[in-house]
Amino acid sequence: MLTLETLPTVMSTQRAESLDVERVREDFPILDRQVGGDVSNPGAGPDDTTPLVYLDNGATSQTPERVIDAISKYYREYNANVHRGVHHLSQEASIAYEAAHDRLAEFVGAGGREEMVFTKNTTEAMNLIAYSWGLEELGPGDDVVLTEMEHHASLVTWQQIAKRTGAEVKYIAIDDDGRLDMDHARELIGEDTEMVSVVHVSNVLGTVNPIADLADLAHEHDSYIFADGAQAVPNRPVDVEELDVDFYAFSGHKMCGPTGIGCLYGRKSILEEIQPFLYGGDMIRKVTFEESTWNELPWKFEAGTPLIAQGVALAEAADYLEEIGMERIQRHETELADYAMEQLEGFDDIEIYGPPRGEDRSGLVSFNLDSVHAHDLASIMNDYAVAIRAGDHCTQPLHETLGTAASARASFYLYNTREEVDTLVEAIDSARQLFA
Ligand SMILES: Cc1ncc(COP(=O)(O)O)c(C=O)c1O
The missing domain is CATH 3.40.640.10 (Type I PLP-dependent aspartate aminotransferase-like (Major domain))
Structure with missing residues (x-):
């Protein structure tokens, strides 16, 4: 079993328990991608100029180099x-x-x-x-x-x-x-x-x-x-x-x-x-x-x-x-979700689904804005190169219970940062203002 000292991706100088996210990010080649250009030819193209913010981890996660290897x-x-x-x-x-x-x-x-x-x-x-x-x-x-x-x-x-x-x-x-x-x-x-x-x-x-x-x-x-x-x-x-x-x-x-x-x-x-x-x-x-x-x-x-x-x-x-540690991963993404919720709760036209911040909940946030349909929101987010998911997330009956056909969902993982949450929130705010 690995110990703290042997873990290259764990910060030992700061809080012993937290992830060195910048180090973790180096393990995932795709996180260097820029997006925004022609999508008909997969892979980075010359018109891809905006750094990717990948917040669709609930749908699928990214793959570290050693797994690709x-x-x-x-x-x-x-x-x-x-x-x-x-x-x-x-x-x-x-x-x-x-x-x-x-x-x-x-x-x-x-x-x-x-x-x-x-x-x-x-x-x-x-x-x-x-x-x-x-x-x-x-x-x-x-x-x-x-x-x-x-x-x-x-x-x-x-x-x-x-x-x-x-x-x-x-x-x-x-x-x-x-x-x-x-x-x-x-x-x-x-x-x-x-x-x-x-x-x-x-x-x-x-x-x-x-x-x-x-x-x-x-x-x-x-x-x-x-x-x-x-x-x-x-x-x-x-x-x-x-x-x-x-x-x-x-x-x-x-x-x-x-x-x-x-x-x-x-x-x-x-x-x-x-x-x-x-x-x-x-x-x-x-x-x-x-x-x-x-x-x-x-x-x-x-x-x-x-x-x-x-x-x-x-x-x-x-x-x-x-090797990174499942507890650390859990704590990291819960912190990001809490941080996102804290900021999103500042918008008066938002409904966030699920248990309140601070409780045992996973690292994702699903929500709806009064002014913008979830699909439009995801599409505007894409202009900012922020990848979130919109739709019923394969839970149509649950959405019926929630009284909506669709919701937007940002889902975090071990390589996401607080800065990416800031980009998400800024992009959501811009969308609100556009549709206000
Ligand atoms: C809670 C839950 N169950 C089942 C699935 C289905 O997973 P898969 O598409 O890999 O079969 C998903 C996928 O999003 C899920 O979130």
Whole structure:
């Protein structure tokens, strides 16, 4: 385990606990980019003249050089299919790919590689369980309990599986500050509940949900609990055993890793019992013309040629984040979000969604201005080279609850600075004045 002294990216002279953001920024080549020119030819062009302020980390994070190098090294030095060859490169690739499962399992406190399935993303991890377990096990009279703040990845998936099985989906309400109504949770989670599927950290409200309490409630009623950690694992320490969840999902591209890979943690005893989601090569043990049996965990759930380059690169991303320290990252982005909220609260025509500043909330701020539609705002921000997101953020029902079709969202990460927050706030102010 690394110590403070060995961490090049951590400031030891100032506050021992804070990040040396300028040093961290050097790890991310894309942060040197200027933008503003022709977008039809990706990559920096001659008309790109404004320094990028990237505040769309909730959608996807940027990639440090060493993760890019890990992908490049794989293709340059040991690109081969895994589990299928005795030749040297195949063995190297297999060992690295399997070790990546161990690394990601360790990163979230899972028991080992048997509990860590690589998927395409969080969405596929949800679908895997919904199809493998839900389609088989749910039926009329069964409840699946979600929350009003679910991402479509979970909401649409369980909604559709419920339609096919006759189960009912129920939604735990949120209060005016965007927290879960736990009394309502206690009302809804009962004898008929078979699955509680809850977002750990809301991608719109920034709310951090009490997953361990919900796990207790679910287990009291012999229900499983699935937590969506897409906005949690990149930004805070997560331990699935402490949370006592049965399933937990997250995406590589939101945690400094590559696109195209996600992770599904599943309790070993359950993964052993349920059927595979995808069938084909590598997930089998023995096949005859009549019958097939399944490979051991986690390969039983990874049919076909898996995400080899992505897997080894995601393990590198996990190393990178852990060396910097998840607590530090959490503290840094919460401070930035607090700082942004403090300034934005000075505008009299703004509505900020989610729990108040100072509470345990994640490093993002979603809001609406009275005078400017969220899409127009994001477009004006783009003139300042500030990348934020506008829309429903894949939470249309939540936005209906909030009484709006869309919101603007700035989401911070380890490489963002207070100066970038100032640029954001100045740009928002200019937009207000333009539309006033
Ligand atoms: C809370 C939450 N859940 C699920 C997802 C889906 O992630 P992916 O698109 O990587 O599957 C996202 C993505 O924004 C998210 O924020």
